[in-house]
Amino acid sequence: MIFICNKTKLQDAISIAQKAITGKSTMPILEGIYIEANNNTLTLIGSDKDVSIETKISADVLEQGKIVVDAKIFGEIIRKLPNSEVKIETLQNNIIQITCEKSNFNLIHMNSDEFPGLPQINENMIFTVSQSLLKNMIKGTSFAIAQDETRPILQGILFEVTEGNLNLVALDGYRLALRSETIDTNNTISAVIPGKTLNEVAKILEESDENVNITFTTNHILFNLGNTKVISRLLEGEFIKYNSLLPQEYKVLVEVNKQGFQNGIERASLMAKEGNSNLIKLDIQEDNIIITSNSQLGKVREEVSINLQGDPMQIAFNSKYLLDVLKNMEEEYVILELTSSVSPCVIRNKEINNSKYLVLPVRLVK
């Protein structure tokens, strides 16, 4: 194998494929990055047991071939090279030579035959979304993934395609995040994708209108970004019927400036950190929410202007759960839908009906 390639292009491709390489595999070959050179194209693949990422770049291929090299050291070497053309060729005894200007590295490589191939997926393209939209939907739900491992299915995000909508849903025992977008398909799909995979996908997705084609099989999901493909296994099991968790009605509706509400809660939570309970109380009045909290160190009172429909009420929350939601919302004003101090609170955008968050209150001992 001999090829010449631009340093920056190679570095970027390594950085993409590396996102699949966790270093936690028991198979040493999976600490390597697979590189195949032919037809003036380099194909780089990184894999662990849950996810594989393949990316292609153009290169001047003088002799075709394929190798696997330790991803960490190879990535570091390429990153530190001068910004110039890099020549890579295989020598005898499982060695590759990397040359760039006056730098010359000899590096041991592994046998590419041992590298597991990508899962074979028949790309009957199921649906398409823009990269920026998908990135945003993942970011807007992944914070609500369960952190504990007692219910593995909740460590994933539900991808649900139904009635021309793509819904992403994540939940743990305390809150639920739902993002919806209209897509052009008649299919119906329901699959749960590991949250860790999706966070890596989100890092590769760009803030652009470029499309991602998404294909589902029984066990896998494929994100095709053009030059890059991400294939993840699906989580096994049934996701919770989240629709039954969403309240169908409410008694109190609060309209509030998102940033002002978020700032008030952030300050109040400074006092709520003591003992890690993060407990803050909301006193919802005619024109204001009064946010209070106290600890051994002192107490805090914050006042935030609101529009209220319904009767004044009081409710308490773990401030972290409210902040997680508010930080991931983008509109200037948000709506809280409440029923009682022991019922879940729904938080949604005022204008665009594309997200719904549900947070359980903390029941106060009287």
Place this chain on the structure above:
Amino acid sequence: MIFICNKTKLQDAISIAQKAITGKSTMPILEGIYIEANNNTLTLIGSDKDVSIETKISADVLEQGKIVVDAKIFGEIIRKLPNSEVKIETLQNNIIQITCEKSNFNLIHMNSDEFPGLPQINENMIFTVSQSLLKNMIKGTSFAIAQDETRPILQGILFEVTEGNLNLVALDGYRLALRSETIDTNNTISAVIPGKTLNEVAKILEESDENVNITFTTNHILFNLGNTKVISRLLEGEFIKYNSLLPQEYKVLVEVNKQGFQNGIERASLMAKEGNSNLIKLDIQEDNIIITSNSQLGKVREEVSINLQGDPMQIAFNSKYLLDVLKNMEEEYVILELTSSVSPCVIRNKEINNSKYLVLPVRLVK
């Protein structure tokens, strides 16, 4: 105590005084920040056993007084407040009330009488340097402070005033860093200041021509930046007679582009990391230095153009020690002065004779 003060100004002052507060003291009062309000001035002090920092800002003082509040929570509260005027007043029962727009905090405070005062220092100003120069001198030597605690004196930086020069010197068993600047004084001083203190001082110093006045007493050094004073205790004991460590002559002189040399060593050290020895070999030839290193993973060869005076030679180093030096040098070209493969190497600027670094080689087993 009642005062009104700009939020950003207060936040900046807290951040300066906080640099002295390590949170590692056994005295709870030293986790607090001392605040005194009078004559339309706030004085903030943070202290631990080695260092005290006092800073003053203007404020609208309506009622004079002094308190001590927990530095961490007070700093967090002020930082999170809206960018506006902050009113702080003492209430009954050791409470201060912090008000800013619609935010209201009640915070417990401590008794200011328990706070240790600043060491009394008679400011017979000894000498003056610019802030940027002192910052640079500290940065250029502090990396060479000994990390292990077997010789406490080497955890400090020697401040030596002699013959109209200010010399800063740090050394451990493997390298020495010396920075010199001409100053306007006839005094002779030699004192060792804890490295940790100086790193905090360096953070407060600005990249400006503003002066720092430096005063020494038997046990303390005072840096007076105008609104801010830093007082540190001195380390006890004699510093090593560093002059006797610096070679008086050399046989080989190498002139090399600093960045090119540094980049080559950085790449070579990628291969030298294996087993943490960081060993790189320099083959100094007529027109080039060939840098090589190898490990189980492979090997590397880097070529860097040089001007040589003297005979070609070979020498080996721990790459980390060379990189620490080169990263802290600012000129385009540097000079290496060498004698043999087992003698220390001196590295200095080509143009300005204000710094001298000494690095011991690694003796290779033949």
